[in-house]
Amino acid sequence: MLSYYVDLALRSLKRSPGLTLLMILAVGFGVGASMTSYSVFRAVSGDPIPWKSSRLFVPQIDIWGPQGHLDDTNKGDPPEAMDYTDAVALMRDHRAKFQSAMYQISPSVVPADPSMHPINVGGHAVYSEFFPMLDVPFKYGSGWGTDSDEQRAAVVVISSKLNQKLFAGANSVGKTIDIDGKDYRVVGVLDNWNPKPVFYDVVNTGGFTTDQQDVFVPFQRAISAGMPNDGNTNCSEIPKGSGFVGLQQSSCVWIAYMAELDDKAAAAAYKDYLDGYFRDQKAAGRFSWPLNNRLRDLPAWLESEHVVPSDTKISLVVALGLLVVCLVNTAGLLLAKFLRRSSEIGVRRALGAPRAAIYTQFLVEAGTVGLTGGVLGIVLTWVGVWGVSWVLPKEISSLAHIDLSLLAITLLVAVIATMLAGLYPTFRASRVQPALQLKTN
Numbered sequence: 001m002l003s004y005y006v007d008l009a010l011r012s013l014k015r016s017p018g019l020t021l022l023m024i025l026a027v028g029f030g031v032g033a034s035m036t037s038y039s040v041f042r043a044v045s046g047d048p049i050p051w052k053s054s055r056l057f058v059p060q061i062d063i064w065g066p067q068g069h070l071d072d073t074n075k076g077d078p079p080e081a082m083d084y085t086d087a088v089a090l091m092r093d094h095r096a097k098f099q100s101a102m103y104q105i106s107p108s109v110v111p112a113d114p115s116m117h118p119i120n121v122g123g124h125a126v127y128s129e130f131f132p133m134l135d136v137p138f139k140y141g142s143g144w145g146t147d148s149d150e151q152r153a154a155v156v157v158i159s160s161k162l163n164q165k166l167f168a169g170a171n172s173v174g175k176t177i178d179i180d181g182k183d184y185r186v187v188g189v190l191d192n193w194n195p196k197p198v199f200y201d202v203v204n205t206g207g208f209t210t211d212q213q214d215v216f217v218p219f220q221r222a223i224s225a226g227m228p229n230d231g232n233t234n235c236s237e238i239p240k241g242s243g244f245v246g247l248q249q250s251s252c253v254w255i256a257y258m259a260e261l262d263d264k265a266a267a268a269a270y271k272d273y274l275d276g277y278f279r280d281q282k283a284a285g286r287f288s289w290p291l292n293n294r295l296r297d298l299p300a301w302l303e304s305e306h307v308v309p310s311d312t313k314i315s316l317v318v319a320l321g322l323l324v325v326c327l328v329n330t331a332g333l334l335l336a337k338f339l340r341r342s343s344e345i346g347v348r349r350a351l352g353a354p355r356a357a358i359y360t361q362f363l364v365e366a367g368t369v370g371l372t373g374g375v376l377g378i379v380l381t382w383v384g385v386w387g388v389s390w391v392l393p394k395e396i397s398s399l400a401h402i403d404l405s406l407l408a409i410t411l412l413v414a415v416i417a418t419m420l421a422g423l424y425p426t427f428r429a430s431r432v433q434p435a436l437q438l439k440t441n
Contacts (some may be wrong), residue, residue, distance in 0.1 A: 003041035003194035006213075016337060020369070023227060023333045027373025030326030031414045032380025038314070040383050040392065042357055043399035044208070045308045048195040049134065053298040053403065056133070056199075057096075057259050057267060059274055060296075061086055063238040063251060067290035078294055079205045079234065081306070091219075097266070098133035102126040103255050104204050104231035105222055107215065109177035111166055121162060122230070123215035125222030131157070131188075133260045134200060139163075139187035141173035144218060148187075152221040162214040163189045169293040170308035173334035182225065184217065196399055199298060201256045202305045204231030208399070229254045255276045271295045311392065327421040330369070335425035338362055345432040355430040362426040363419055370418025374411040381410055 013020040047053050062078035063086060082090075085102035108118045130136070131143030140163075151417050156179065163172050176183045192211070198205040217227070228244045231254060239250035247254065261267045270391060276295045281287050303433045313356075338345075345358060382402055388399040 005364040009368040016113040024373045026326040028376030030323035031377030034319040035381040036384030037316040048199045055250025056298040058301040060294040062292035079253040082255045084248040087255040098129040099259040100127040100130035101221040102420045105227045106230040107180045121214035122211040125219045133299045137191040139189045140171045141189035153188045154184045157188040159214045203207040203256045296404045338429040356428040364421025370415040
């Protein structure tokens with residue numbers, strides 16, 4: 001029976017090619033615009049580690065007081081990052097299951113092949129618990145152990161991309177690479193790990209960056225080797241000392257921090273520890289302002305940092321508004337088309353067709369328009385995703401992509417939305433009085 005209604009729908013659409021084309025264009029443009037915006041919004045708003053994001057926490061300590069709050073968007077919040085003193089103290093106390101302080105580095109890697117030029121790479125100085133805390137996948141080897149942290153060992157985890165450049169993709173665990181003139185032993189090779197947003201260091205990346213993280217070295221090894229911070233540094237006062245050592249002795253914040261806490265009780269206990277740490281520092285004369293610490297889980301942290309660009313939210317709302325306008329126009333065109341067939345409906349009703357049959361016939365016709373408009377919407381979505389780089393920053397636009405799920409959603413939205421738009425025209429068509437139509441004709 002459904003095939004019969006589909007055949008009727010196709011015949012009807014062929015009889016009014018102009019009207020049909022207008023409806024398909026309206027649905028196609030509306031769906032194409034909304035799906036283009038959705039593809040960008042989906043890319044930047046997804047949970048980067050959904051299986052444990054609620055167990056990852058970012059602590060904030062108010063080391064500057066009310067006069068030092070630099071963030072205009074989060075009035076009253078403590079600094080987003082930590083200074084060296086607090087980061088090392090929290091690592092030493094080790095009150096979380098896993099935790100790691102981290103800062104950005106950009107050393108030079110000198111290939112063993114003398115014909116190759118030195119490679120400037122990006123990376124992070126982290127503690128060993130960084131890898132199990134974030135479930136970092138490895139292609140070869142693993143992260144280093146806590147003993148390497150304590151001994152400031154010259155070990156390194158490299159990306160698969162850097163491994164491809166230096167070792168042609170072979171297992172390089174146990175081999176050495178030259179970083180800033182020092183030999184580092186490779187203990188692990190990442191397996192194409194590049195989370196978006198870069199949730200573990202929103203402070204320095206803003207959540208999105210086109211830079212590749214190619215090397216991870218022990219935090220204290222990087223400190224002792226004098227690898228400078230390549231990320232953001234915010235200060236409430238000018239450091240008294242100079243250079244990288246002066247930065248470590250200052251109250252400037254430049255170190256991101258994350259901790260894994262298994263449940264609410266663990267989070268509450270950790271917050272109590274943070275507050276106790278603050279009170280101890282205040283008693284020692286370091287702080288003179290009221291307690292103002294924060295401990296947010298990862299979703300709350302990403303929300304507080306406004307990681308999802310406001311532009312993408314606005315464009316999604318505007319695109320959805322355009323889709324509604326297109327569907328209203330489509331509903332008007334369907335109404336005109338259906339009511340022009342009042343005589344046909346009257347004959348069918350007079351021959352015994354129930355209203356349900358009329359509903360089914362015209363909803364199938366609306367669905368057919370939606371399906372065809374959805375195919376056009378897929379083409380327009382592809383064009384839109386390709387063109388978003390013209391209006392959005394590269395680190396944002398590069399995340400939008402076409403995949404099977406987006407194609408399926410596009411077709412589904414087009415069909416369902418058009419059928420919803422066709423409900424009122426179908427209702428009006430089903431109310432046609434057979435006797436009046438037969439008498440008129």
